[in-house]
Amino acid sequence: MLIIIISSVLAFVAIVAPLLCIYMRRQRFCSPDAESEKKPVSVILTVQDNAKEIEKNLQAYLEQDYEAGYEVIVVCAKSEDGTEDALKRYADNPRLYTTFIPDSSRYISRKKLAMTLGVKAAHNPWLIFTDITCRPASNKWIKTMAECLGEDKNIVIGPTVYDEESPLFWRFQRLNDDISLTHEYAFGTAYRAESKNILMLRDEFIEGRAFEGNMKYARGEHDFTVNKYAKKKGTAVTDSEDALMIENEPTRKEWRNHRLFYMETRRHLKRTFSHRFPIFIDMLFFHLSLLLPIAAIVYAILTNNLPIIIAGASALLITIVLRAVIASRRIRQTHCPIPAWRIIPLEIRLAWHKLNYWIAYKKADKYDFITHKI
Structure with a gap:
């Protein structure tokens, strides 16, 4: 009886866990409409010490x-690396x-x-917020983004990936975050x-x-902007190659700070629970699907129980094959193979890194995340 119970539990978790992963969530990408009405666009960039x-x-x-x-x-803050001089080289460009x-x-x-100052200075009805650390992969970038703004949409989000020099783990974590958000863009209210x-x-x-x-x-x-202005099913997301932005490899400090500051930001966003709960369930079953079979195998070895060893293995x-196949099929659709x-x-590494970020955030001075003490 014990063998049947253990084997049944292991089989259930092994099959269910991959089906609950974020890679199984429905995705819907907009198809750029070349015939759609297009309006002039203002691209907003902010710079500070960004000469390179x-x-x-x-x-x-x-x-x-x-x-x-x-x-x-381009909205420029006071810089010390020649940012203003770098901008002057483009001063004759009418755009x-x-x-x-x-x-x-x-x-x-x-x-x-x-x-905010960039928006006030803008002359055009449509805005694109991006960053000088990024560059469009195509000269059709604005056109492709604009073709996704239908009558029932008020936000369009295009893909951004780190350049190929960036560590694979960093590219994977960003991809993982994007996949967890894409379902909400199409079928709910965008979170960030x-x-x-x-x-x-x-x-x-x-x-x-x-x-x-x-x-x-x-x-x-960007998190606050999307969280505040998103409407239910009002966000279009495109995975078009022409809409792709490529971001420069961040420094290790920039990468870590990005993760730590998000820990603070999410405390002040709406819909945080509905966004994070499916991710929590995914990670819970993912670890159960790995730890339970390992525990069963160890127990079976100690008790010399061959059927449970076979069931655990x-x-x-x-669970490994199913999850890898499901995730691989989804990831092949992205710009980060x-x-x-x-x-x-x-x-596995991602889960433990998130724990590390959380511990570091808890230890940090909370005044580090705001611009002044209250």
């Missing part, structure tokens, strides 16, 4: 093929408009302030955006009073 990034990436923004017209607005953050602005997020590739309406941004209520939080500008093999055999080790 300007030299590497700005030209790609200024060479877009978009008949409706566009402008690139480029540069403005500056007042030196007197303090006790608020300078990134959010820069984005890991991608730095967001199109929305200028009037709507201004009428919603921009970042009112969260200017004191140092980071999370079979369950472990089933990862070999199937590496997915399970990466997922």
